[in-house]
Amino acid sequence: MTFSFFVTDESFYGRCHPVTRLLLLLLACVPPLLLTNPVPMLAVLAVYFTAAVAAGAWRGVWRVKFFIVVFLAVAIPLWAFVHNAGDTPILRAGPFRASAGSFLFGAAMGLRLICFLVAALVFLAATRVEDLAYGLRRLGLPYRVSFALSLAFRLTPLFLESASHIATAQRLRGLDLDTGSLPARVRRYVAILVPVLFAALRRADQMALALESRGFGAQAKRTTMKEYRVSWRDALWPATMTAVVAATIYLRNTL
């Protein structure tokens, strides 16, 4: 099982400086937040899907297709019945009323979440953990904090693997996680969580010693293996994204 969405840093997005990539991600969140009408939201989503294909993120999008379906399937009825759009109700269920306007609002909210999801996948498809840490450092995050963040990314698959092994071992010893009430089942997870935690802490202690023995934090100024250069792309793509934001503001005010 793979936990990374990274595909390549040779795409139009991956060739940008890490700080530019973070800026583009931030800008990409603006248009969906400005819109509450599904028609312009669909246009924004089309732009993001095009970017996903160009950045090689379409496989990642396919991997999370479940969320895309759920976002729409849950958001539309949820918002349709609880959002007060101010027009005539067409459906009633107890105290809840749904109108054509509230259905459209629900569709816009579902599409908004999909826009965020696709934008994040484009970022992740072109950005390695070290690029993210470097970008955050350039934005002023202290080295030790960015190191903790990148270390957490790397430890996650190890933890999941270790948890899976421990769960299998406990099941072989007779641990039953599939029967009984929900609280009873949740309590049985203690038999998995405790060994997982202790195994992790053993590793943490060794890791801290290994880091210090290699001079972690000995020098205030850090060097990096990879050199990042600013190029014309770092002006072009933020300018393009700013144009998308401006077009969204125009659409919001005219529709």
Added chain:
Amino acid sequence: MKELATMWRSTRMIVLTALAAACYVAALLPFKVAVLLPGLTEIRPGAAIPVLLSFLFGPAAAFGAGFGNVIADMLGGMFGPGSLAGFAGNFLYGYVPYVLWRAVRGDAAPGERGRSDWILVALIAVVSCVTIAVVIGWGADLLGLAPFAALGNIILLNNLAATLLLSVPLLALTYKRLDNAGLTWNRVMDGGGTAPRFARAGVVIVVAAAVGGLVAGEIISLSMLGVDFGAAGFAGERGTVAIGAGLSPFIAALLFGCALL
């Protein structure tokens, strides 16, 4: 509060931060498919982890919970502006138990005074659950992602169930062994320094701000907007402005209370 800065001088605390984050991600990821509010929350037994680790690792658990939530959003396909509110809420969720326990019981181990200690641990866990519900509910409502009445209450119930069912028994099982191994925050950071000067005032402000914020959020979203009970908090921009402005003093008080601790 200064330990939030000084902890970064200790390599062991940095590793514990990463470990807390990875632990939280590992507990959250398998349940990302059990969606409750699309793009925002799901069934979260993993919510027990930050409270447990807060008693064990102190400030490292606060950063670990914040980072862990963001990483889980990234790997689980839920990354977006809501992750900002998620970071802030989870950071406080992992920070509040540690500061409240330290303010009330100092460097003492949980369980040292028997049953009364465990009741205190449970009460502190409840306050931290209220804190995360208020902060994320407020942030998500301000960003127009979900109404306070829906998200705030779901987070509160979700986290209460996980912490009361799992955090407290796990803490009882693990604290002594980890303390003996020198891996609890007061061992790593030599007792964490002197007790805060305004500890009592800080505790009162944090508890009052968290509970007050939840009550105010419910009142604003349930009655003052004049919408049906079922439509609580879903009053569009008017509701968002009311929640945003109405809860701001409580969020500010919560941060002020934490600063005193």
